Amino acid sequence: MHISPFILFWAAIFTSNVLLTNFLGMCSYLSVSREMESSFGLGIAVVFVLTITCALNWLVYYYLLVPLHIVYLQYIIFIIVIAASVQLLELIIERFTPTLYYTLGIFLPLITVNCAIFGVALFMIIRQYNFLQTIAYATGSGIGWMLAILMLAGIRTRIKDKMIPAGLVGPGISLIVTGIMALAFVGFSGIVNVQ
Amino acid sequence: MLLQIISDIGASAAISIFLALILVFAQKYLNTYGDCVVDINNKKQITVKGGNSLLNTLNDQQIYLASACGGRGSCGACKCKVAEGGGPLLPTEKPLLSPKEQQDNIRLACQVKVKSDIKIHIPESIFNIRKFVSVVESITDLTYDIKAVVFRLKEPAKIDFKAGQYVQLETKPYGKIKQTTVRAYSISSKPEDDTLVELIIRLVPEGICTTWVHNFLQVGEEVNLTGPFGDFYIRDTQADMIFIAGGSGKAPIKSMLQHLQVVGTNRKMTYFFGARTEKDLYLTELFKGFEHVFPDFQYIPVLSKCDDAGLYCARSGYIMPYIKEVLRDPQNTEAYMCGSPGMLEACRKELRNLGVPDNKIYFDSFG
Incomplete structure (x- = not known):
């Protein structure tokens, strides 16, 4: 795989957006996107956590799991690494920068179990990215996820007061909106061809 | 092969333990707020x-x-x-x-x-909600399918509740039921008796908790109760009161009336008790007796099935048509209802039509 990290970064945002093409990280995406402000906080947290956990997981994978021949345990180990590092991050942020904690830190527990974070860690292994590529891909995916949730939050604040068929109120209409957004993002897929 | 498995498990465990240790230390040194x-x-x-x-x-x-x-x-x-x-x-x-x-x-x-x-x-x-350990003191048959169970409180020994509130009863596993189950029941004893809780429980066919109470619960057994909960209690006004409750819905009304008996009241009160047949009537003497306790109280059982020879056949069928008979000033009337969702909704509609304000209709639904 010899794709420039720079291209991977943009591809992760637009052409292979982790939320809109893989539909990963849906639970927090649907539940938090009611408001612009909290969506932004959650988005930033996802960017932050994705970058850090993917870097950590890459190091753990290539310097621990491969030499120890326990690659098949990657699912379990990745989840443990993600959970532990998110917890640690939360503690550090809470202790040293209370202001940052109130905008970002409180979202950290919500995304420990976010499948986008786990999904990206698995993609980077399957696609055999090197360390730099991984960082670029993870940051890009985080920003892509944030872009998607911000767009949905914008749309949801607008349709809040509109007449929506009773059965579709809430997650129903959000899923339909997400589907249409995903269709729009398919339009980007011709620009760069990155899996 | 076996060695391989063990070393793999060991390696992954080592990674997890290492991370856990970091977290423990972080907790210890970072999470210090005294x-x-x-x-x-x-x-x-x-x-x-x-x-x-x-x-x-x-x-x-x-x-x-x-x-x-x-x-x-x-x-x-x-x-x-x-x-x-x-x-x-x-x-x-x-x-x-x-x-x-x-x-x-x-x-x-x-x-x-x-x-x-x-x-x-x-x-x-x-503040008052507590978990109580209690001992079953007595189980009494009120009708063929309704029992009154008295729980003597052990730890804590006293409960502070308002007449009309409910507690949650925790069943123990029995027969095919392997888990404990929690169900809510209105307290039927008066708040002044603060060392015991009486519940009136009707056997619901296939009901997990009611079956347990009716067929398995023994005097002397220890039972956990949590409470009191709920905002179904008497409002402290001078308005007329109409109580409507059928079956085991009589429980909170009994608590309310016995409480009023202690504190005394001059309010005009009417209690419509809905039941199917004469077999379903219970505690009739107690409630008829209240007519002599309070200056203006009337106990009106309404049976949906009535043979002409029956004692309580003056009014039969649904409760709704009889409400207006006792209504004096709809604006100044409070309704307290407890029973099945269907009955509550029908009575609520009737009360509204008669001009009783919605915010003076209080109810406790079994739904």
Whole structure:
């Protein structure tokens, strides 16, 4: 795989957006996107956590799991690494920068179990990215996820007061909106061809 | 092969333990907020270790705020007023709080962390919610399918409740049922008897809890109760009162009337008791007796199936047509209803049509 990290970064945002093409990280995406402000906080947290956990997981994978021949345990180990590092991050942020904690830190527990974070860690292994590529891909995916949730939050604040068929109120209409957004993002897929 | 498996497990365990150790140390050195004082309603101060969410901190002190989602900030049940020391309003709380609530410093207890001294206000009634260990003192048959069970409180020994509130009863596993189950029942004894709780329980076919109570529960057995809960209690006004309750819905009404008997009242009261046949009537003497206790009280059983020879056949069928007979001043009348959702809705509609204000209709649904 010899794709420039720079291209991977943009591809992760637009052409292979982790939320809109893989539909990963849906639970927090649907539940938090009611408001612009909290969506932004959650988005930033996802960017932050994705970058850090993917870097950590890459190091753990290539310097621990491969030499120890326990690659098949990657699912379990990745989840443990993600959970532990998110917890640690939360503690550090809470202790040293209370202001940052109130905008970002409180979202950290919500995304420990976010499948986008786990999904990206698995993609980077399957696609055999090197360390730099991984960082670029993870940051890009985080920003892509944030872009998607911000767009949905914008749309949801607008349709809040509109007449929506009773059965579709809430997650129903959000899923339909997400589907249409995903269709729009398919339009980007011709620009760069990155899996 | 076996060696391989063991070494693999060992390696992954080592990684996990290493991470866990880092976290333990981080907890120890970073999560240090010392002792904090939680001031509740300006009345009670408790000293706790800081660093936990307010909801969990209160739970540890056996003060149980409601919580349906388990502290993930999605149900909004754990709302409480934080007057001081709660930190700024968090984005995770905003979607669940109305602008009015935000202004009043209402917060979600599961999101607020106790990091410094904090002042909170919670309804006194929550303060009273406790888990009680009790012993079954007696089980009495009231009808063929309704039993009264008296629980003598052991630990804590006293309960403080308002007449009309309910407790949750915890069943033990029996027969095919392998889990404990929790069901809510109105207290039928009066608040003045604060060392016991009487419940009136009707056998529901296939009902997990009622079957247990009717067929398995023995005198002398230990049972857990949690409570009191609910906002179904007598409002302290001078308005006329209409009680409507059928079956075991009589329980909270009994508690209310016995309480009124102690404190005394001149209010005009009528109790419509809905039942199917004469076989379903119970505690009739007690309730007829109330007509002599209160200056203006009437007990009216309404049977849906009635043979002409019956004693209580003056009124039969549905309750609704008889309500207007006793209505004196609809605007100044309160209705207290307890029973099946269908009956409640029908009576509520009738009361509304007769001009009783919606906010004076109180009910406790079995639904």
